[in-house]
Amino acid sequence: MKSGSNLEKVLEAGHFAFTGELGPPRGTNAEEVREKAQHLKGNVDMVNITDNQTAVVRMSSWAACLILIQEGLEPNFQMVCRDRNRLAMQADILGAYTHGVRNMLCLSGDHCMFGDHPDAMGVFDIDSIQLVNMVKTMRDEGKFQSGGDIEDPPKIFIGAAANPFAEPYEWRVHRLAKKINAGVDFIQTQCIYNMDRFRKWVKQANDMGLTEKVYILAGVTPMKNVGMARYMQKKVPGIEVPEKVIDRLKGVGKKKVADEGIKIACEQIEEFKEMKGVHGVHMMAIEWEHMVPEIAERAKVLPRPKV
Amino acid sequence: MIVVKRKPFEEIKTMLKDYKKVLTLGCGTCVAVCLAGGEKEVGILNAELSMARKIDGNPIDLGATTLERQCDMEFLDELENVVDEYEALLSMACGAGIQFLAERYPNKPVLPAVDTTFIGANRDVGWYEEKCRSCGSCVLGWTGGICPVTMCAKGLYNGPCGGTDNGKCEIHQDQPCAWFMIYERLAAQGRLDLIMEFQPITAWQNQKPRTLVQPGYEKQKEAG
Incomplete structure (x- = not known):
């Protein structure tokens, strides 16, 4: 075991993983985090805690991770390269690990100009792949970037993102290979709507032998309504929503759109369960945490394995 | 080349409000090429300032000189005999030139008339892109x-x-x-x-003021 995290144990035991996501509040209300966490408890193997997502200031990711641990859930500490230099990153990794954090997701981070502080200086001292490598060096060699020794190195299960839907498409699998070379243990993908493109990407990864070296969790976000689908299609960079998905949502009565969105997600999950090279699903039910129990039930991923 | 942009007129005017005799200094290199701080731009700025101050009932006496380079002490020396006639110096050079000017004449207030923007290239006359x-x-x-x-x-x-x-x-x-x-x-x-290869973490070279001494300079010094 690299970290002994629940996610690592679930994946090592060969189970199909099911992970969730939670965005910290724009304030100091811990109850909000606890309330969201209750919907996820027992329904997912681990919960991603976003880090100033979309470059908007929120309660820090590691702090919300600690609340999750108090509530008996396993967090995945997301860390973006936008807001910290290598000193702050290594310090936060030590601190978070000390308090029980065992998983991390290493990300570049959305550019500051998307968020509420567009004039801030983006740090980007290191990039996301370099962050993966930094965490691995801390874990496996017990070394800081400086080369100095770490007393009791942090044992972190190292995650990163992959986006099969951003151009150049043929590059994406090579970027995955780069992340593997840097030392990543698991990948959570961007939200998948274009299944054809995703199948091609996974096949390429299988052909290159990459899926034997890393766990792939397929990203799923159920559509709540047609407006959300259109927004994701037009406004969110790196997300591709085929017109046929929107047509399908439009084709049901207005009151049934959310239900249809869940139905589409469940069909995707069924396919992922059978897809060679896919080891689980990352469920990003954005501001829809209370629906996760129903989604998990309908996706037939319950009960979650005890490992 | 170093690309600069003239500061907003009101900002320049406010900086000069307490001075009645100012020398505006252009620079003949990068800032002249990017149409912001050469001889022609010095003339335009001085004309605008003179007129605005006249309207305000607070006239200003403006001198104008454009040096070949403000980032070179040799050319700054040329001002030695005229600087004392002025209360302040208004530089249209890049940040390097402005600082060298202030270093050469430490008793004079030196004010920037431009914002140094980037190292860039000419896409067309008047159209520049940051490149480095x-x-x-x-x-x-x-x-x-x-x-x-x-x-x-x-x-x-x-x-x-x-x-x-x-x-x-x-x-x-x-x-x-x-x-x-x-x-x-x-x-x-x-x-x-x-x-395809993983690029490891960068050792940043630009986190402190840098000085560069070329090997040729060393040799010349050694030779006396």
Whole structure:
């Protein structure tokens, strides 16, 4: 075991993983985090805690991770390269690990100009792949970037993102290979709507032998309504929503759109369960945490394995 | 070249409000080429300032000189006999020139009339693009001659990130994705292997003021 995290144990035991996501509040209300966490408890193997997502200031990711641990859930500490230099990153990794954090997701981070502080200086001292490598060096060699020794190195299960839907498409699998070379243990993908493109990407990864070296969790976000689908299609960079998905949502009565969105997600999950090279699903039910129990039930991923 | 932009007129006017005799100094190199701080721009700025101050009932006496280079002490020496006639110096050179001017004449208030903007290239007369952040360890040899430190909004060394949108950067549809361009160019040259390797963490060279002494200078000094 690299970290002994629940996610690592679930994946090592060969189970199909099911992970969730939670965005910290724009304030100091811990109850909000606890309330969201209750919907996820027992329904997912681990919960991603976003880090100033979309470059908007929120309660820090590691702090919300600690609340999750108090509530008996396993967090995945997301860390973006936008807001910290290598000193702050290594310090936060030590601190978070000390308090029980065992998983991390290493990300570049959305550019500051998307968020509420567009004039801030983006740090980007290191990039996301370099962050993966930094965490691995801390874990496996017990070394800081400086080369100095770490007393009791942090044992972190190292995650990163992959986006099969951003151009150049043929590059994406090579970027995955780069992340593997840097030392990543698991990948959570961007939200998948274009299944054809995703199948091609996974096949390429299988052909290159990459899926034997890393766990792939397929990203799923159920559509709540047609407006959300259109927004994701037009406004969110790196997300591709085929017109046929929107047509399908439009084709049901207005009151049934959310239900249809869940139905589409469940069909995707069924396919992922059978897809060679896919080891689980990352469920990003954005501001829809209370629906996760129903989604998990309908996706037939319950009960979650005890490992 | 170093590209500069003239400061807003009101800002310049406010900086000069307490002075009645000021020498405006152009620079004949980069800032003249980018049409912001050469002889012609000195003339225009002085004319605007004179008129505005006259209207305000607070006239100003403005001198005008354009040096060959303000980033060179040799040329700054030329001012030695005239500087004392003025209360302040208004420089239209880049930040390097302005600081050298202030160093050469430490008793005079030296004020900037331009904002130094970037190291760039001429796309057309009057149209400049940033191309270099002078990071101190050039990567262009393996990035297809496109600088990711400057052109990628996140300065990534292992791009492109997941935000590429039809070849554009996630920050704006008018901003091409540097790493997309790097990929395309290297693919066309059959050199994609250059970016397949993991690029380790950068040792930043630009985190403290830098001094460069060329080997030729050392030799010359040794020879006396």
